[in-house]
Amino acid sequence: MCVVDRVVRQRASRSAGVEVIDTFVGAAHAIRRDVFLNTGGYDERLFYMGEEADLCLRMLACGYVVRSGCADPIEHHESPNRSFARANFYGRRNDVLFACHNVPMPYLPLHLSGTIFNGVRTAMTHAEHPGQMLLGTLQGCVDCFRSFRDRSR
Secondary structure (H helix, E strand, C coil): CEEECCEEEECCCCCCCCCEECCCCCCCCCCCHHHHHHCCCCCHHHCCCCHHHHHHHHHHHCCCCEECCCCCCEEECCCCCCCHHHHHHHHHHHHHHHHHHHCCCCCHHHHHHHHHHHHHHHHHHCCCCHHHHHHHHHHHHHHHHHHHHHCCC
């Protein structure tokens, strides 16, 4: 379980079995070292915000699943120096890059259009740093174009 500023962000259900999930909060996780290394670890292109889902997809492609842990909760406190403008920029940028590198054809054009639309919509309705979100979405498009040949699907 991960608690950020007294708000529970991730928690295993109370059921008795193993709970498989699609992704995790990076502030509270453990991964077997051999699995992390065999799947290539975190994609450096997704620096800061959003790299967990990409890793989870690559783990699944290698036959591994992500499961909720049952350890006692941790409480994660954000740094008082955290740059929300930076987080908003990279969050939107990485949304576009995640789609660009993980959504298979023929679904990519529609999915990428929706991701870009949602990034712009979020920027326009977000109270803080809309310019950073718009720039992040634009930078994601530029980076997607530059790295498109690296797609594996």
